[in-house]
Amino acid sequence: MQCGWPLLGPLQWIRYVNKQVTVKAGKDEEHHGWLLTVDPVSASVVLVDFREDGGTSVQVVMGHAVEEVQVLQEADEETADRLRTSFLSPRTCSLDPEELRMRRRSVRSWLEKNRVPVEEEGDELRVAGVLTIRAPYGPEDCFSSNQTVLDRVQRLIQNLIQTQPDCPGLIPEHKPGLMNPSIRAQQQP
């Protein structure tokens, strides 16, 4: 039967943070790791394990499946710091401003060659007023609520990367765009 873990509440759960714990779950699962957080909505336990090869693995145990949580030890300063900062900050860009500028210009030219309306807004590129491209202007840096535009722009940028992977400043030969006027007319406003 379900134990009282989901009923403990935030003030109890937060006491387990930064402690090394063993969590028994389901019928016979046992998980060990540093407790990063407990979701107050689902009582799910997030455990972090720092592997010897330098990698970090995360296990999330659903609140409804938790049978028992046992504290093994408290984290020392170094581990606590590592827990706090190692992987939950957003991906930071490691290129210098000049390289970023060149890459932004290169992506912008490529989009313009493919008849995609694009404007520079500070460090970002704005496409057709519905999509934003942030540094470093790769396919995964595109943000939009319009799935069609997102898909097309991501593919275009992917083509750009594939044709000249190491030269962000080079502008390739013009290729027929995926966004030709007849298709664009069918898109949602």
Next chain:
Amino acid sequence: MATPVSVLRLPKGPDSNSRGFDPKSPRFIALCRTSIFTSAASEVDSVELQREQQARSVLRETFLRCLLSMTNKKVQFHMYEKVKVEATFGASDIDVLNFQVSDLHTPIGVQKEALIRSQDVISFTFDV
């Protein structure tokens, strides 16, 4: 990559329109609490309530960042009946009741897109 299988649908439930996700079904109501109550002590004491809310937001924010770091990563789900499946994580809903995943590898094939009920999951794991 394996060819995706065609979309599988769960059989319809007894009330003919739910496939396991109907929020009005008795199963859902029994298992899926969507509102959280403050503790009894906090209802009386406002300082205690503030502390509880503070703890709640810290815990929730860390959890949300964890979910964010999971997007587009390969995740292994450990479910009941010794079922282990791997998929690419998409998103969770606000109550952490359903997970949207892509490329779900099941013993009968690859589901291109799928919804996994969190009540069926014991734990899941991924590498950062």
